Amino acid sequence: MIANLDKIQFASAVWYFTDYKKSLGNYIVDVDGNSLLDVFSQISSLPLGYNHPDLHKVIQDPDNQIAFVNRPALGIFPAEGWPEKLTNSLLSIAPKGHTQVNTFACGSCSNENAFKATFMWYRNKQRGGAPITDEENSSCLINRQPGSTPFTIMSFKGSFHGQTLGCLTTTHSRSIFKLDFPALDWPIASFPRYRYPLEEFAEENKAEDRKCLAQVEEEFERFNKSGRFVAGVVIEPVQAEGGDVHASPEFFQELQRITKKNGAALIIDEVQTGGGATGKYWCHEHFNLPDPADFVTFSKKMLTGGFYSLPEFRPQQGLKIFNTWMGDPSKVLLLEKVVEVVKRDNLLNLAQESGKRLMDGLKDLSKRYPQHIKNNVRGIGTFCAFDLSSPQKRDETFVKLQHHGVQSGPCGEQTLRLRPSLVFQPHHADIFLDILETVLNDIQTV
The missing domain is CATH 1.20.5 (Single alpha-helices involved in coiled-coils or other helix-helix interfaces)
Known part of the structure; x- marks a missing residue:
């Protein structure tokens, strides 16, 4: 099957073909009939595991089938009842302070459009209510100022925000994602790298926070002085693809203060962390931020992509935050049921x-x-990870876990990440831990 696919497209990244009819709950089944406990859940994107009966009922409902058959251009032709569907699903679990939501198809376009909304907000502040000029309208068409702005988005070393060109400029996790592609000259600060166990290195880790936050301040000053204004800061609550790197609530609280002081927007990328795996719908809710985040982007376990934003970031013109589909109503129907099941x-x-x-x-x-x-x-x-003693040992452990019936996921240089679905129970954790111990006894000590 891989050979057949490779005739059509580059297929070396494929691990195996899956039998989705037989996959159930926390178990993925490959086309050879092997059943694996899935603690990776389609790169953290399955909220209720495989073939959840409540989701099958959504699709079988004749009233819902219209949404699956007819995919509208939502920005122009939304279906009757669309505002109510958004209210019952996305807005019912919105982060604190958020009443505005835009839907998209994936995490990359969610972040990309959050960047655009940030730039519009920042430029409108600069205009101070003045109308858009003819020069702005004409110059933007040839990629020149003043219509094309010199604005930037600050990001962090080790981050991953997507693989569209704007998002790639803010992605700094692995070279394979960025090599050969042009990138914008935007600011990059250091994300904290803590020493573990945390309780033994509290002072050292506080110093690490201060060092990284000082870099944020320096990048704001350097870019703003040069006229390449930092309109926004984008950050993951946990750097997932970059190796499951965590930072303290105090770091995020101070980052929000610095961002506000510099007149920029804080964009929290919850594409991988959102949807409930951390025990809250939104990971940044663990940080007790003094104010709501300006933007919260989402995808994966949320089934649809998109972003929440505060009212002041609402676009002032149509067609600015726009594409053909603007998401997919069928995914919102499924999400509405997921939210119901999560609560129930x-x-x-x-x-x-x-x-x-x-x-x-x-x-x-x-x-x-x-x-x-x-x-x-x-x-x-359940948003957990651990490092093996070397990249080679991580790779060996990953393969041996598969051979023993566990599907995990690598990230970073030597990390294994766990991303089970929300129906993952303590006895599944015990199964995973038992198999992991078997693997640890089997791998070579280097």
């Missing part, structure tokens, strides 16, 4: 319970197998 079955509490079982077990294994697992197990809810 207390799945956010389950994520906390199962996450504690995972974290406790991983920390125990790191103490008993220090030759294999580094002492930096980290996570919030």
